[in-house]
Amino acid sequence: MAFEWVDDMFSDERTLYGRQKELDVVRGLSVLLMVGAHVFNQFTPLTVEPAASEGFFSSIARLTGAFPGGAQCFMMVMGILILFSTKVDGKTLMKRGAILIVAGFVLEFMRILPGIINLMVTGNLVSFYPEYSYAEDWQLIVITLFWQDILIFAGMALIFLGLVIHYDLSDVLVILMVAAIMVANTFLAGMDTGNDVLNIILGYFWGTTVFDGFMTTSRFPFFSWIVYPVAGYLIGKWLIRSRRKGEFYKTIGFWFLLLSIPFTIIGLFTGMFVDGFTGLGFYHQGALINIWCTLLSFDWIALVYFISKKVPEKYLAHTYRWSRNITQIYVLHFVILAIFIQFLPQSVNIIGCVVIYLSLFAAVDGLSELISRGMRH
Secondary structure, eight states, X not given: OHHHHHXXXXXXXXXXXXXXXXHHHHHHHHHHHHHHHHHHHHHSXXXXXXXXXXXXXXXXXXXXXXXXXXXXXXXXXXXXXXXXXXXXXXXXXXXXXXXXXHHHHHHHHHHHHHHHHHHHHHSOOOOSOGGGTTSOHHHHHHHHHTOOOHHHHHHHXXXXXXXXXXXXXXXXXXXXXXHHHHHHHHHHTTOOOSOHHHHHHHTTTSOOOBTXXXXXXXXXXXXXXTHHHHHHHHHHHHHTTBSOHHHHHHHHHHHHHHHHHHHHHXXXXXXXXXXXXXXXXXXXXXXXXXXXXXXXXXXXXXXXXXXXXXXXXXXXXXXXXXXXXXXXXXXXXXXXXXXXXXXXOSOOXXXXXXXXXXXXXXXXXXXXXXXXXXXXX
């Protein structure tokens, strides 16, 4: 019976081509959420609350981090979209990955440049890390320059998947490789070599700390996040062969939702929802969070698919634009934030934070569209 269901659900040949509306909507909403999370992190009392406190903004941060439609889903969609590229070539993916890594380091330089200029003019350095206000200026500069932006991780993920495609590795072998990485991450995360330079380098692969054991450049380490693009890639291989996309989302989404229940219960008893989605708990994710977010990230995509079928195109067009311009929006909002924090107070009320958020997003949305039009012409 199971084999008959598979034969009925999936074709031996590819059935889906081109852009998939729900994936564009998910990407658009993901970048909207990311910009909001970064604004709240910079301009609310969260910046001065202890990470483990029960304050209002810390609770908001946990909810934002736990929401599966954020960075986790964004990376899953990246893996899916590889299968919808006009040409799926391992070498091309690896080249794109290398470009993203370089772009990530360029972005980090642009994020710290306004602070360096402010330091030269006024003698003060305002960084993205008010929680590290006790650090010396040079340490904050180093942390920002080598901060592992999601662009850097995305580049590493594309290189990994490029190797998978180039060498035509089987799905079973890929799953075993990722499982081994998840197990290794359990033991390696948090390891301190005692050498800050080595910790920075290793931090691109698993969670490390620098300088005093509390500061870190290691955000989005490869071992903690590779499960999402790989899961998207593997799911995408089935999606492109589905005979009825709606039934695919409904059936797989239902089983993923059921599977998420025991992991939710385990998470409640292990404190996953208390500290697992705040601060380093979010960035240095372990296997339990990986599995829980993978299951529910797919369910978020499925939910968006069914909702988007009911929403008029004139409203969805905004999310398509955000998805199309996602790289420009991401880079621009960080650069503008780097300037804003030099002169705006970093602890404003909720209304002020919302105003900053909406104004910033409107600005980067407009600027990114102008850039895109210029590039097309």
